[in-house]
Amino acid sequence: xxxxxxxxxxxxxxxxxxxxxxxxxxxxxxxxxxxxxxxxxxxxxxxxxxxxxxxxxxxxxxxxxxxxxxxxxxxxxxxxxxxxxxxxxxxxxxxxxxxxxxxxxxxxxxxxxxxxxxxxxxxxxxxxxxxxxxxxxxxxxxxxxxxxxxxxxxxxxxxxxxxxxxxxxxxxxxxxxxxxxxxxxxxxxxxxxxxxxxxxxxxxxxxxxxxxxxxxxxxxxxxxxxxxxxxxxxxxxxxxxxxxxxxxxxxxxxxxxxxxxxxxxxxxxxxxxxxxxxxxxxxxxxxxxxxxxxxxxxxxxxxxxxxxxxxxxxxxxxxxxxxxxxxxxxxxxxxxxxxxxxxxxxxxxxxxxxxxxxxxxxxxxxxxxxxxxxxxxxxxxxxxxxxxxxxxxxxxxxxxxxxxxxxxxxxxxxxxxxxxxxxxxxxxxxxxxxxxxxxxxxxxxxxxxxxxxxxxxxxxxxxxxxxxxxxxxxxxxxxxxxxxxxxxxxxxxxxxxxxxxxxxxxxxxxxxxxxxxxxxx
Amino acid sequence: xxxxxxxxxxxxxxxxxxxxxxxxxxxxxxxxxxxxxxxxxxxxxxxxxxxxxxxxxxxxxxxxxxxxxxxxxxxxxxxxxxxxxxxxxxxxxxxxxxxxxxxxxxxxxxxxxxxxxxxxxxxxxxxxxxxxxxxxxxxxxxxxxxxxxxxxxxxxxxxxxxxxxxxxxxxxxxxxxxxxxxxxxxxxxxxxxxxxxxxxxxxxxxxxxxxxxxxxxxxxxxxxxxxxxxxxxxxxxxxxxxxxxxxxxxxxxxxxxxxxxxxxxxxxxxxxxxxxxxxxxxxxxxxxxxxxxxxxxxxxxxxxxxxxxxxxxxxxxxxxxxx
Numbered sequence: 001x002x003x004x005x006x007x008x009x010x011x012x013x014x015x016x017x018x019x020x021x022x023x024x025x026x027x028x029x030x031x032x033x034x035x036x037x038x039x040x041x042x043x044x045x046x047x048x049x050x051x052x053x054x055x056x057x058x059x060x061x062x063x064x065x066x067x068x069x070x071x072x073x074x075x076x077x078x079x080x081x082x083x084x085x086x087x088x089x090x091x092x093x094x095x096x097x098x099x100x101x102x103x104x105x106x107x108x109x110x111x112x113x114x115x116x117x118x119x120x121x122x123x124x125x126x127x128x129x130x131x132x133x134x135x136x137x138x139x140x141x142x143x144x145x146x147x148x149x150x151x152x153x154x155x156x157x158x159x160x161x162x163x164x165x166x167x168x169x170x171x172x173x174x175x176x177x178x179x180x181x182x183x184x185x186x187x188x189x190x191x192x193x194x195x196x197x198x199x200x201x202x203x204x205x206x207x208x209x210x211x212x213x214x215x216x217x218x219x220x221x222x223x224x225x226x227x228x229x230x231x232x233x234x235x236x237x238x239x240x241x242x243x244x245x246x247x248x249x250x251x252x253x254x255x256x257x258x259x260x261x262x263x264x265x266x267x268x269x270x271x272x273x274x275x276x277x278x279x280x281x282x283x284x285x286x287x288x289x290x291x292x293x294x295x296x297x298x299x300x301x302x303x304x305x306x307x308x309x310x311x312x313x314x315x316x317x318x319x320x321x322x323x324x325x326x327x328x329x330x331x332x333x334x335x336x337x338x339x340x341x342x343x344x345x346x347x348x349x350x351x352x353x354x355x356x357x358x359x360x361x362x363x364x365x366x367x368x369x370x371x372x373x374x375x376x377x378x379x380x381x382x383x384x385x386x387x388x389x390x391x392x393x394x395x396x397x398x399x400x401x402x403x404x405x406x407x408x409x410x411x412x413x414x415x416x417x418x419x420x421x422x423x424x425x426x427x428x429x430x431x432x433x434x435x436x437x438x439x440x441x442x443x444x445x446x447x448x449x450x451x452x453x454x455x456x457x458x459x460x461x462x463x464x465x466x467x468x469x470x471x472x473x474x475x476x477x478x479x480x481x482x483x484x485x486x487x488x489x490x491x492x493x494x495x496x497x498x499x500x501x502x503x504x505x506x507x508x509x510x511x512x513x514x515x516x517x518x519x520x521x
Numbered sequence: 522x523x524x525x526x527x528x529x530x531x532x533x534x535x536x537x538x539x540x541x542x543x544x545x546x547x548x549x550x551x552x553x554x555x556x557x558x559x560x561x562x563x564x565x566x567x568x569x570x571x572x573x574x575x576x577x578x579x580x581x582x583x584x585x586x587x588x589x590x591x592x593x594x595x596x597x598x599x600x601x602x603x604x605x606x607x608x609x610x611x612x613x614x615x616x617x618x619x620x621x622x623x624x625x626x627x628x629x630x631x632x633x634x635x636x637x638x639x640x641x642x643x644x645x646x647x648x649x650x651x652x653x654x655x656x657x658x659x660x661x662x663x664x665x666x667x668x669x670x671x672x673x674x675x676x677x678x679x680x681x682x683x684x685x686x687x688x689x690x691x692x693x694x695x696x697x698x699x700x701x702x703x704x705x706x707x708x709x710x711x712x713x714x715x716x717x718x719x720x721x722x723x724x725x726x727x728x729x730x731x732x733x734x735x736x737x738x739x740x741x742x743x744x745x746x747x748x749x750x751x752x753x754x755x756x757x758x759x760x761x762x763x764x765x766x767x768x769x770x771x772x773x774x775x776x777x778x779x780x781x782x783x784x785x786x787x788x789x790x791x792x793x794x795x796x797x798x799x800x801x802x803x804x805x806x807x808x809x810x811x812x813x814x815x816x817x818x819x820x821x822x823x824x825x826x827x828x829x830x831x832x833x834x835x836x837x838x839x840x841x842x843x844x
Contacts, residue, residue: 039781046620047650048620049618049647049649176629176640180621180626183620183621184621186620187619187620187621333620334618334619334620335616335617335618335619335620335623335645335647336618336647336649336650337645337646337647337650338623338625338643338644338645339642339643339644339645340625340642340643340644341641341642342639342640342641342642344575344639344641345573345575345641345642348779349779349781349782352777352778352779352781352782353774353778353779353782355773355777355778356770356773356774356776356777356778356782359773359777360769360770360771360772360773360774361770363766363769363770363773364766364769364770367765367766367769368766370522371522371762372522403781403782404710404713404782404785407774407778407782407785407786410770410771410773410774410778411717411767411770411771411774411789413766413770414763414766414767414768414769414770414771415721415724415763415767417763417766418724418759418763418766418767421759421762421763421766422728422759422763425756425758425759425762428523429755447735450731451727451728451731451732454673454676454727454731455723455724455727455728456724457672458669458672458673458720458723458724458727459720459721459723459724461665461668461669461672461720462665462668462669462716462717462719462720462723463720464668465661465664465665465668465716466661466665466713466716468661469657469658469660469661469664470661470709470713471654471657471709474709474710474712474713477713477717478713481717481720518522518523519523
């Protein structure tokens with residue numbers, strides 16, 4: 001028995017493997033553990049697209065609203081304020097006021113202004129449209145992240161993918177109801193608008209078409225509880241949820257949940273001015289295009305706070321408050337890809353792949369022992385160490401173990417012994433040629449090394465490509481395969497070499513090649 | 522225990538004509554299958570929806586079909602058993618973009634009244650994502666092959682690289698043919714299996730090539746055919762053993778890994794068998810047919826060694842001169 005650096009490194013690797021794989025194996029409280037992929041623990045994976053065109057539309061709409069606010073405040077009379085997908089136009093009644101309006105419009109960023117006498121029109125510039133679209137995606141990511149953080153799931157993943165896609169991964173969703181809630185929370189636009197009811201024409205709302213309403217600069221909106229009830233409101237809102245500072249769940253006098261919201265200073269001022277001007281008229285509180293309530297304005301309302309009452313449960317009210325607080329989605333999102341796995345299926349998959357792993361493992365170990373005797377046992381030690389090291393490295397880096405990842409580990413078991421098969425065959429050959437044990441071992445390793453390296457590197461190339469181009473679960477396969485290959489270089493090549501060097505004299509003395517290498521002589 | 526002894530050399534290359542015939546038949550057969558029956562793309566690549574439903578009794582497939590009838594969203598939907606009689610998979614080509622109410626939810630509602638069931642999995646892949654995944658999939662296969670080609674050409678010689686790529690294309694073609702034959706859904710996992718076959722089959726080929734390379738530079742023989750026979754024979758034990766151990770684990774994966782991993786395991790199973798065969802009977806004969814010249818290669822090696830020796834000598838002189 002003699003110690004050498006190889007055996008020392010191998011021993012260290014085993015200690016490393018055991019130490020860092022323990023938290024995952026025994027599921028201890030502390031320590032870094034392997035994360036199970038959504039396909040194994042159950043969960044929701046979604047790829048969401050952002051309808052960025054809608055963002056430019058709403059940008060235009062809010063410019064129109066700000067023009068209306070400005071002209072109201074400055075007592076400038078404007079007419080024919082209309083807007084389409086990318087431009088706003090209106091005319092100023094008193095031509096002397098054009099200058100004031102022009103100055104204001106010039107302070108807006110990213111617009112092209114065309115003034116022709118009393119007719120004014122403005123459109124977004126190309127860069128502004130791109131910027132708005134990009135912002136819409138950024139804002140959607142931010143908003144969804146905020147909402148999910150408050151939802152109370154452990155470690156939600158919200159990430160940008162490509163230019164206009166958002167990846168959302170929610171592990172640990174246990175029930176259908178929970179998934180439904182999460183999806184509603186994510187996709188809710190949560191666009192709050194305070195809109196003025198067009199009292200002059202409100203009585204005719206049931207006889208109007210959308211086009212009729214548009215001709216007056218109005219829209220027809222449905223009641224949130226009863227779609228039969230309709231309201232005619234001015235299309236350009238008084239203010240929107242962007243001026244909201246807080247939203248909380250409260251209860252009204254009948255002990256039904258309501259949402260109390262507070263506006264920022266600017267919003268409070270606009271709100272105060274408007275209510276002051278509109279006593280006796282109605283104010284529609286509109287959320288996502290539905291009217292939640294339309295109370296009469298009895299007096300000027302200062303302080304900038306309001307209430308949304310609706311027919312919802314406490315849980316719904318809570319989710320709605322979260323959505324309002326985290327801000328509206330500038331652009332609606334849509335589903336591009338969804339993968340949802342129930343926890344019971346995940347558990348079944350773990351069970352099945354464990355059976356395969358253990359079954360394959362036992363077969364390989366028995367076969368190696370039978371065929372190579374002690375050389376097989378040595379290879380098996382390396383194989384077991386390899387498994388622990390894979391688990392340890394994955395735990396350390398917090399890598400995700402997916403079902404294809406499990407398959408990767410199973411496959412590694414089959415392929416990791418390959419190195420030892422090559423080495424053992426070489427050693428056998430050299431013993432047959434009459435070399436001493438020492439020579440046979442050293443030459444066997446050096447001869448086998450080239451082939452093993454070349455073979456492993458090519459497999460690694462395939463694994464790296466798989467990692468770069470694969471998605472989700474498939475990446476997990478590439479990870480386990482890669483770690484397995486790298487670990488096998490340490491265990492199957494360096495580790496077993498160390499063991500042979502340690503036992504060399506013993507093998508030489510025993511002169512029993514059948515026992516050590518499974519061959520005659 | 523020993524399967525093969527090195528006392529005599531098997532004449533593998535003598536059988537290469539028969540092997541060529543078998544390979545051509547298999548590869549052409551695969552292409553005919555691919556052209557006529559075609560690959561059955563699953564939702565990952567074609568887009569569509571999969572809903573996996575588990576009942577607490579045998580799944581009432583007829584009742585389910587009745588329930589799904591009438592709704593245009595389920596047009597052309599197929600219901601098939603999945604692993605066991607109480608579990609089924611509903612496949613449809615339609616997808617929806619609504620985040621809050623998707624096809625899975627519609628299915629859940631539609632199936633009401635068919636018994637006690639649990640929706641265990643919903644996969645929705647929109648058409649855009651599907652075609653993106655397909656593009657990426659093809660790219661990954663091409664890139665992997667290219668990367669390997671470059672590496673082998675760099676480590677061996679261009680003929681070795683081309684021979685190993687021919688073997689790879691051979692393996693992947695036959696695996697694809699087998700997938701088409703049994704009508705498996707081609708999803709991302711099958712692509713992963715195909716890439717693994719690339720790695721595995723190449724692994725085998727390289728071990729053999731390494732021996733041939735060694736034989737070319739060390740053997741007393743000058744006939745390439747004999748060198749190849751000798752090398753293949755010498756690696757035969759290893760090839761068989763590793764194929765066996767890999768086959769063991771892939772087979773257990775196939776048998777016990779569960780329905781979800783079935784297609785993956787099947788593809789690998791075919792790949793392990795074909796990959797082993799091709800490293801002996803496809804890659805090596807191609808070397809022969811490409812006219813790999815042993816003497817020429819030895820000359821090159823000798824020249825290279827001479828150059829290196831001269832360089833070393835110069836360096837030694839230079840160093841001693843400086844010192």
